[in-house]
Amino acid sequence: MALLFLFTKNFSIVPMVALFVLLMCGIQMTGVHSVGVCYGRMADNLPSESDVVNHCHANDTNVLNALRESNIEVLVDVPNEHVKTLAQDPNQARNWVNNNIKAYFPSVKFRYIAVGNEISPIKHVEFAPFVGPAIENVHNAIVEAGLQDQIKVSTATYSALLTNTWPPQNSMFNPDWRGFTDPIVKLLKDNNLPLLVNIYPYFSYIYNMKDIPLSYALFTDSGINSAGYQNLFDALVDSMYYALEKSGAPNVEIVVSETGWPSYGHPAATTDNARTYYTNLIDHVRNGTPKKPGKEIETFLFAMFDERGKGGDETERHFGLFYPDRNSKYDQLNF
Template sequence: MSLILLLIGVLLSSTALEFTGAQSVGVCYGGNGNNLPTKKAVVDLYKSKGIGKIRIYNPDEGILQALRSSNIEVILGVPNNVLKSLTNAQTASDWVNKYVKAYSIVKIKYIAVGNEVHPGSAESSSVLPAMQNIQKAISSANLQGQIKVSTAIDTTLIGKSYPPKDGVFSDAASGYIKPIVNFLVSNGSPLLANVYPYFAYVNNQQSIGLDYALFTKQGKNEVGYQNLFDAMLDSIYAALEKVGGSNVKIVVSESGWPSQGGTGASAGNAGTYYGNLIKHVKGGTPKRPNGPIETYLFAMFDENQKPGSEIERHFGLFRPDKSPKYQISFN
């Protein structure tokens, strides 16, 4: 009898390991739509599909309520329009009390203080002070062991990206990013980066093949890369090394491909990209071969009210009726 119980225990633990190992992939939940499911239905869909990570862009209490006791790991976003207010320590403390401490049974893993803030923008001078104040409030709440404070950048901050080993932050970005990297180093936090081979491909089709962007290229190129995602990610790693961030890990906080609305945007290409990306991030990159790469797919649903060009409204993995656009497995 004890032998049977031991075998069951071994089987259960190996299943748990297998499940956890597969959980390098999360999905961003964007809410810019007037036809989307309820917050509870959204969380139920994550659970039913085995998606163990979610990124939310603002502290929406409806989705935080729905995430209670779900065991889904969360990137909680601080919207750009509140960054300035959080340069006040008391306001930052109130924010943490309201949206973090009050939801202690929500598995918040990262707080993304700002998204794609560009150097020289009105918000740029507020990012680091807001990060510092949120960090102090997290530490005061004794949560620094479980929640890491960071910010999400886009790849326009990289001045040179090819070959990837020569990746460097642009002159305009280096003064902005270096103190942020110092903060990440001293707090053991990762850098969040939104990495879109789609846009790199569309903007440079004369040099970048579609197969290289979709992970379908056979063989490596002249600098040892088989896909654009790895090349982009490694160029950020190289840039981090040059500003003292050699030990900073990158979490890919967004990556996706649109199904319509622009060049190369088709359901076929998008399905290929998402399916291959999920498989690929179980491993590493040439520069950082030890995977998995924690990656958040963008996004859960098409967002019919999202501003910008037409493609912005077609990044969803699911339709608003919760039916899948693509035949892909998240595990």
């Protein structure tokens, strides 16, 4: 089963709640059943939506319609700016589910709904108080539709919410932000919902090159192993697992909603390094982590294409696995 993570502003079916600015498209990889690929659209030189969906074994000119009967599973994102609306009005959540999920189900195989992406109680004070209530309202709408066994509702978060992350066993959610994280964690635990987490060893490495060996970030050497960890990806994933455990939710599962390595824009951002990261990651995720050995890690690679329209550091425009002409940047990757 291929996986698709869908974020696109073109699906503004409900006026108050549009979908976001990216489309993540999953490509089935040989021997790996839990890896998807992100399809960012912040560029003016990318293939058409229909071409990209064809790339994912579907057809048609409208992406959701194109996904009908495609055997590609989808994760749909609710953008940060609409989280408050869904939190304050259960009817808006119900309408969103009716128009964006039920209208396409079951011919489109929805898997997750991510309510917000990397919302921080410091950087996004206008959205943060509403994440938990929005998840609850959307989840309740999914239950009302009888889809709770097929579609799980969550939010996509990141390691910045943690403290004491090394060794991973010491990790916890920042105590100053427990008013934000605790209700979300409890909601996920009580409803058997996963936590979506963006994991980027690349950024951890470049911000602490003094202490983190490149080989440790690329899975190529044991590097730091005093805490039983042979690579940075596992350490970051398990840091989140330990934080969940300390918050009373040891059984909440983690889905890696984004991970990637850029190919240009920094001394560590090379094509060889990126190829190494993706190749080793694809081989690795089937094996689990030291805390969850043997448990395959559902993972989405970021991203499908380089996106020359993105702002920020130069590296932000070079996370693609494919060139805009759909030729693979990394020929040795086994898709």
